[in-house]
Amino acid sequence: MTVAFVLLLLALFLVTGLPVALAMSVSGAIGLYLLGGWSFVAGILRTSPLSTASSYEIITIPMFILMAEFVILSGVAKDLFRAASIWVGRLRGGLAMATAIAGAGFGAISGSSTAAAATLASTSIPSMMEQGYDPKLAGGAVAISGTLAMLIPPSIALILYGIIADLPVGDLLIGGVVPGAIVTMAIILTIAVLVRLDPAAAPAGRTYTLREKIASLKHVGPMLLLFLAVTGAIYSGFSTPTEASGIGAFVAMLLAAKERKLNLESMLIALRNTAHTTAMILFIILGAHIFGYFLTLSRVTNDLASWIGGLGLAPLVIMAIILIGYLILGFFMDQIAILILTVPVILPIITQLGFDPVWFGVVVIVTAEVGMVTPPMGMNVFVVARYTRRPLGELFRGVMPHVWAHLLVIALLVLFPGLVLWLPSTM
Numbered sequence: 001m002t003v004a005f006v007l008l009l010l011a012l013f014l015v016t017g018l019p020v021a022l023a024m025s026v027s028g029a030i031g032l033y034l035l036g037g038w039s040f041v042a043g044i045l046r047t048s049p050l051s052t053a054s055s056y057e058i059i060t061i062p063m064f065i066l067m068a069e070f071v072i073l074s075g076v077a078k079d080l081f082r083a084a085s086i087w088v089g090r091l092r093g094g095l096a097m098a099t100a101i102a103g104a105g106f107g108a109i110s111g112s113s114t115a116a117a118a119t120l121a122s123t124s125i126p127s128m129m130e131q132g133y134d135p136k137l138a139g140g141a142v143a144i145s146g147t148l149a150m151l152i153p154p155s156i157a158l159i160l161y162g163i164i165a166d167l168p169v170g171d172l173l174i175g176g177v178v179p180g181a182i183v184t185m186a187i188i189l190t191i192a193v194l195v196r197l198d199p200a201a202a203p204a205g206r207t208y209t210l211r212e213k214i215a216s217l218k219h220v221g222p223m224l225l226l227f228l229a230v231t232g233a234i235y236s237g238f239s240t241p242t243e244a245s246g247i248g249a250f251v252a253m254l255l256a257a258k259e260r261k262l263n264l265e266s267m268l269i270a271l272r273n274t275a276h277t278t279a280m281i282l283f284i285i286l287g288a289h290i291f292g293y294f295l296t297l298s299r300v301t302n303d304l305a306s307w308i309g310g311l312g313l314a315p316l317v318i319m320a321i322i323l324i325g326y327l328i329l330g331f332f333m334d335q336i337a338i339l340i341l342t343v344p345v346i347l348p349i350i351t352q353l354g355f356d357p358v359w360f361g362v363v364v365i366v367t368a369e370v371g372m373v374t375p376p377m378g379m380n381v382f383v384v385a386r387y388t389r390r391p392l393g394e395l396f397r398g399v400m401p402h403v404w405a406h407l408l409v410i411a412l413l414v415l416f417p418g419l420v421l422w423l424p425s426t427m
Helices: 002-015 020-036 038-053 056-074 076-088 094-107 113-130 135-150 156-165 169-175 177-197 210-219 221-236 241-258 264-297 300-309 315-332 335-352 357-371 379-388 392-415 418-425
Strands: none
Touching: 002 020, 020 038, 020 264, 020 335, 038 264, 056 113, 056 156, 056 221, 056 241, 056 264, 076 094, 076 113, 076 210, 076 221, 094 113, 094 135, 094 177, 113 135, 113 379, 135 156, 135 177, 135 357, 135 379, 135 392, 156 169, 156 264, 156 335, 156 357, 169 177, 169 221, 169 241, 169 357, 169 418, 177 357, 177 392, 177 418, 221 241, 264 335, 315 335, 315 357, 315 392, 335 357, 357 392, 357 418, 379 392, 392 418
């Protein structure tokens, strides 16, 4: 009865618009009070803030956010899109395909999905509009390409999952590389099918010489340098994810300085934005810890695992039900909030069923990408709408073919776990 009351209270707080961190903190504290009284609550509230902020892996979050701020400042995303458009621009729909490639490249040097969507919207959509692309096709390509930053390392979402699940962050980040490449190819193939079915949606581009293509690669050099500084350092064992985040932030700062975009004012803005975002994430994690204590002490996780184990369903059927639940939650809730609320409850069930928790983390992030582009909460679509001034309904229709392609990718990753686990196993 207590668990049902607290869950109902949490749902009520979320529906009324209370910030996720406060909703989890208040409902969790009320649940703890009902279980053990005020002294119980006070003891946990005294220790939770320090235990939340003192985790060594937490340092990766502000460092990767700062790296993303410097990357946006340096303007590397524009060079990525320009180089990609030269290589694939002659194909029908080539600029939309170049957007997916640039999204993957930007995701490899930035862990923020909304920042990726905003940057791609400002760089690629004007070019596509000038060449007569269907706004629906252009907006859909940008919105879905922005989600790649959630999956391709350095991914803030994967880092948060690793902290919540107490798993090696390095394994999770490297585990996102192959699925990230698969999702990128799925976006490109979806665009190819769409322009094949409706040639009027995108014109054929101009042809570039081999010399122009090779010359464009020099603009990709800074991105490769930053990617090697972070992901290469983690994969090779040269540094831990925490150390690699510091290296990445420093290299990104050097790139911004090289492009003459770094000054005292821009540095202060980058630091302020990093501090704001980090404080928000830490507050959410603190709320999740308080709510997690309540779930643990009320034994709801153990009871739920025992109930599912007694259903007699095949593990893959249970996994399908869990992923459908994540898809439904993604329609209404922020992806970080979903991770923090559900992982402490779901992960024991996943391990009991015999699934690898690293594999599950990557699959959940791919599933969460769908929530970034589906109504009514599709944050990336709202970001694109702000830049394009196009109706939201039109943009949501434009992204739906990519949603179906994403569901096929999720099914592929579920049926073939080695696509996620192979690369971490070679570290």
